[in-house]
Amino acid sequence: MVICALSASQVPVISLADGQTKASVAAAIREACTNLGFFYVSDHGVDESLVQAAFEQCCLFFNLPEEKKRKCLQDSNNRGYTPLAEQMLDASRQTRGDTKEGYYMGREVPLDHPDASKPLHGPNVWPDPALLPDWRPTMERYQAAMIQLALKLTDFIGLALGLPEGFFKKPGMFDNPMTVLRLLHYTEEKSAPEEGVFGAGAHSDWGMLTLLKTDSVPGLQICLEKDAENQTWLDVPPVEGAFIVNIGDMLERWSNDLFRSTLHRVVGRGQERFSIPFFFEPNFDCLVECLPQCCSPSNPAKYPPVTVGEYLMGKLKSTHAGYKA
Numbered sequence: 001m002v003i004c005a006l007s008a009s010q011v012p013v014i015s016l017a018d019g020q021t022k023a024s025v026a027a028a029i030r031e032a033c034t035n036l037g038f039f040y041v042s043d044h045g046v047d048e049s050l051v052q053a054a055f056e057q058c059c060l061f062f063n064l065p066e067e068k069k070r071k072c073l074q075d076s077n078n079r080g081y082t083p084l085a086e087q088m089l090d091a092s093r094q095t096r097g098d099t100k101e102g103y104y105m106g107r108e109v110p111l112d113h114p115d116a117s118k119p120l121h122g123p124n125v126w127p128d129p130a131l132l133p134d135w136r137p138t139m140e141r142y143q144a145a146m147i148q149l150a151l152k153l154t155d156f157i158g159l160a161l162g163l164p165e166g167f168f169k170k171p172g173m174f175d176n177p178m179t180v181l182r183l184l185h186y187t188e189e190k191s192a193p194e195e196g197v198f199g200a201g202a203h204s205d206w207g208m209l210t211l212l213k214t215d216s217v218p219g220l221q222i223c224l225e226k227d228a229e230n231q232t233w234l235d236v237p238p239v240e241g242a243f244i245v246n247i248g249d250m251l252e253r254w255s256n257d258l259f260r261s262t263l264h265r266v267v268g269r270g271q272e273r274f275s276i277p278f279f280f281e282p283n284f285d286c287l288v289e290c291l292p293q294c295c296s297p298s299n300p301a302k303y304p305p306v307t308v309g310e311y312l313m314g315k316l317k318s319t320h321a322g323y324k325a
């Protein structure tokens, strides 16, 4: 059985098929996360027809007239529609906002739920069900499938870091996770990196891990030198049937940079593109501080402890013109 194979882009494809030991999958994940911070996952158990249904709904939603999409504009909990160019992920290099529009949804938290008073928690902002009756049930099913897969991968990540079995299952860590499903539509505008125009500007993701599905149009690139002047970018093309997985800043901080939260961007090639990243983050109040397994007197903690909520809100404020906490 092949647990891990290299794709055309040198990014490994890791299979979660039954019949292999947990330790061997964890070892493949450790290698991918320390080298690239990116891998593909195959044999993940997510129904392909559900993925297709989500993309079909995206096509319908983004084809609605602008004023209809603006009826479900992003609220203060970061839910709803974000218009074209509303986000600028890399203000240091971009001359205008990302050439994409999006729609954010999180876990549904009814207004009478005790968590609803927390920032970034609350009911979702749904498109009019008379226009898109299948939107909500499809996206809720898709999100549930993503949470399940993310929890499975989080288990493997614990093993990969040499943590005791069930480490990330402790109360307060992922029992009330911050999850964000993001439906994205890139316009056909060709990016012009030298002019500061990008589908999505260079950034690292902010949470624990991201599960990304894209249509068949390439555009995603990663860069292993976060701070270098002359960055080299490696294409991460779609692999049929697989999800792209990448590590976010929270896990980079927990692991003291052992697992990399790698810089990535989307470069438009002159073709419209749809993608669906799912961001999986720990609980809002979870304190992320260097794991004892990842530091020593000769390798002290590189980051001060931070709560997930504090970190995410800082990032939202600095990249979204329309986000008002």
Ligand SMILES: O=C(O)CCC(=O)C(=O)O
Pocket (backbone or CB within 6 Å): 182, 184, 200, 205, 212, 214, 219, 220, 264, 265, 266, 275, 276, 277
């Ligand atoms: O659309 C893509 O391929 C990547 C999107 C992304 O990196 C993000 O939304 O954080």
Ligand SMILES: [Fe+2]
Pocket (backbone or CB within 6 Å): 203, 204, 205, 264
């Ligand atoms: Fe990203």
